[in-house]
Amino acid sequence: MTNNLNKRYDVTKTFEYNKEHGPFEKVYDKNDEIKKILGDYWIETDFFWFKTNLPIWVAAWPLYNEKYMKAASKDGFEVITWKTFRTLHRLAHASSGKYMWHNIVFIPTKQIEEKSIWTKTIWSLEYKWKVENISITNSFGMPSDTIPEWINSIMSLEKYAKENNKQVITSVVWTPKENWTIYDLAQDYAFLARSAEFRWSKIIELNFSCPNVQWWEWSIYKDIENSLIIAKNTRKFLHNSDTKLLIKMWFSNRDYYKEFLENIASYIDGIVAINTIPMQIIDKDNKQALAWWIISWTCWRAILDLWVKAVYDLRNARDELLDIAKHVKIIGCGWVMDAEWFMRHIDAWAEFVMCATAALFNPELPLQIAKYLNKNKIKRKI
Numbered sequence: 001m002t003n004n005l006n007k008r009y010d011v012t013k014t015f016e017y018n019k020e021h022g023p024f025e026k027v028y029d030k031n032d033e034i035k036k037i038l039g040d041y042w043i044e045t046d047f048f049w050f051k052t053n054l055p056i057w058v059a060a061w062p063l064y065n066e067k068y069m070k071a072a073s074k075d076g077f078e079v080i081t082w083k084t085f086r087t088l089h090r091l092a093h094a095s096s097g098k099y100m101w102h103n104i105v106f107i108p109t110k111q112i113e114e115k116s117i118w119t120k121t122i123w124s125l126e127y128k129w130k131v132e133n134i135s136i137t138n139s140f141g142m143p144s145d146t147i148p149e150w151i152n153s154i155m156s157l158e159k160y161a162k163e164n165n166k167q168v169i170t171s172v173v174w175t176p177k178e179n180w181t182i183y184d185l186a187q188d189y190a191f192l193a194r195s196a197e198f199r200w201s202k203i204i205e206l207n208f209s210c211p212n213v214q215w216w217e218w219s220i221y222k223d224i225e226n227s228l229i230i231a232k233n234t235r236k237f238l239h240n241s242d243t244k245l246l247i248k249m250w251f252s253n254r255d256y257y258k259e260f261l262e263n264i265a266s267y268i269d270g271i272v273a274i275n276t277i278p279m280q281i282i283d284k285d286n287k288q289a290l291a292w293w294i295i296s297w298t299c300w301r302a303i304l305d306l307w308v309k310a311v312y313d314l315r316n317a318r319d320e321l322l323d324i325a326k327h328v329k330i331i332g333c334g335w336v337m338d339a340e341w342f343m344r345h346i347d348a349w350a351e352f353v354m355c356a357t358a359a360l361f362n363p364e365l366p367l368q369i370a371k372y373l374n375k376n377k378i379k380r381k382i
Ligand SMILES: Cc1cc2nc3c(=O)[nH]c(=O)nc-3n(C[C@H](O)[C@H](O)[C@H](O)COP(=O)(O)O)c2cc1C
Pocket: 059, 060, 061, 062, 083, 084, 104, 138, 140, 142, 171, 207, 209, 210, 211, 248, 274, 275, 276, 299, 300, 301, 303, 333, 334, 335, 336, 354, 355, 356, 357, 358
């Protein structure tokens, strides 16, 4: 892992600063090197129309401009997700207090258990990464550009993505307004999805577990009836029948996932799981990790057990439903930092693996995985 973890994203600066000035290193293109290293070794998977030999991809992540998307593709990630977009402009949270202006803090590796989600935890907080601090907690508040702005960004990446054989996922989320019914909200999602599709996006992710925002915005996945209205309406509104629709889910159990899929599978093509985990994280002086709101959102090593369980349950739920849901792709997302862990995920449960934090703090991950596959002579078709 790289020693200077602030090269791609400087955690001591705001989201907006990073967006404007980052990445802070010259990113070199590792794609040819990766291909050469892979040679005869690979993990082959089909993602809809796309064949890949290295199923480590980037989940909806902190920065959504073209510079950061290109940097991730140069690192060797073949499928990359934009950060979630809204219909309107919104700045990232600006904290006040001890951890002023920052959106990310490193925390220790301790595992979060299901019973401690939402609870208060005392952890040591750092801006500097240390070996024992390999999780982060973040609070961004789902910033977004306006539709014309982000559509411009999407368009500016089109030529590059096509020439370099990269697939791009566009993640979208609603922005509730006073007195809106579920049908208005469903239309907000549909409008976003259609706008992205109109500008060449062929894979759209509906964020149903949006972190960092008010409770009614992030928990839509918990309501199957409303999730169904949104998925059905979005599907109806899309122009091309082969545009793929994914849903970003949160942690739950097999019975719930089964019921969810039973109702919604015919309108979607895949599920991405999981999103970050809400915790109230404070230091020993009782200072909150990120001061804007009482809760911040935790990921990387600390959520390993939870995401493993979620992805395992999702796969079982899908497989139990046989024909109703067999087309639904399960994309595991959370705690992948090195090649060994990537392999463990592939061996045990995931068809595709995404990472968010590693794409910022260990951008050499695809290269490391290629070396690992070659060294261990791994050749597999999933
Ligand atoms: C800084 C940061 C920003 C994120 N922004 C989004 C987002 O806009 N939309 C979303 O669905 N998930 C977002 N996520 C969640 C990730 O996509 C992912 O679900 C989660 O971080 C678990 O993966 P990881 O352990 O590899 O980070 C974000 C995560 C991080 C760390």
